[in-house]
Amino acid sequence: MKIKKLQASCSLAIVVCCMIFGSALYAVVPKSEKNVLLSLYHSTGGENWNNTWDLNADISTWHGVTIKKGHVVEINLFRNNLVGSLPEEIGGLKHLVHLNLAFNVIGGEIPKSIAELKKLEVLQLEMNRLEGEIPSELGNLQALVKLTAFNNFLSGRIPESLGNMQKLKELNLSSNNLTGRIPNSLGELSQLESLGLFENKLYGAIPGELGKLGQLKELVLANNELGGEIPKEFGQLASLQILQIQNNNIFSFDNMGQLNSGQFLVFDYDKVEEKKENKYRDFDVIRTRMADTKFEDEIEE
Known part of the structure; x- marks a missing residue:
């Protein structure tokens, strides 16, 4: 009799453990966050995605969605045939750390509500059809490390507020229709390692403030309307x-x-103009590719 009671107790303990484990594995996501995901699904033609969501299944099974401690922390829908526009509700994912919507067909404007994602570290919007101005509110994303939105149709000026993102290491806004001057405030991004503004309509002198970017490894400003001289601060x-x-x-x-020529792997400039008008100082660059080639971004899936 005692053995049976012991077996029953053990069985009950196993059931309880399974229930606890199951609840941890399929943690309940707040309804507010699920509603945001549904808004994203419906506004970007979710039923036609390459990897669609089964709306009747647990959220933890949805393609590209990562749940941690009961909250949505990552959405990765890279190259998934999203067509439409981003919903304003996306700002409701307060625990989101990583948002990758690159290589889709998303149009419309970047929602200002993205600036409410205070924990966001990675924002990838490249290779879409986004248009309109870059919201100045994005400067409030203090945790952001990576912002890529190249190959879209973004217009207007680069917001001065982007200089507030002190943790930013990569900023790529190449191949858009951006105009105006390069903001001096970008010189405040002390952690920046890569800055890509290739193929826009930027004009004016290159800010000397960029010379303060001691961590900068890659600077791509080709195919714009920039003038003046190379700032002495580049030294x-x-x-x-x-x-x-x-x-x-x-x-x-x-x-x-003033720069150490041996530090360069790539240095591209207008060599045709140099020969034609002889207006550039001879700059000896070792191990350098001197070519008028179009900048190619390295894409990581």
């Missing part, structure tokens, strides 16, 4: 390895002599 860019400034209206490279 402080000891970490710079890639510099592409071809197809602009820059008239003097005199200050490049």
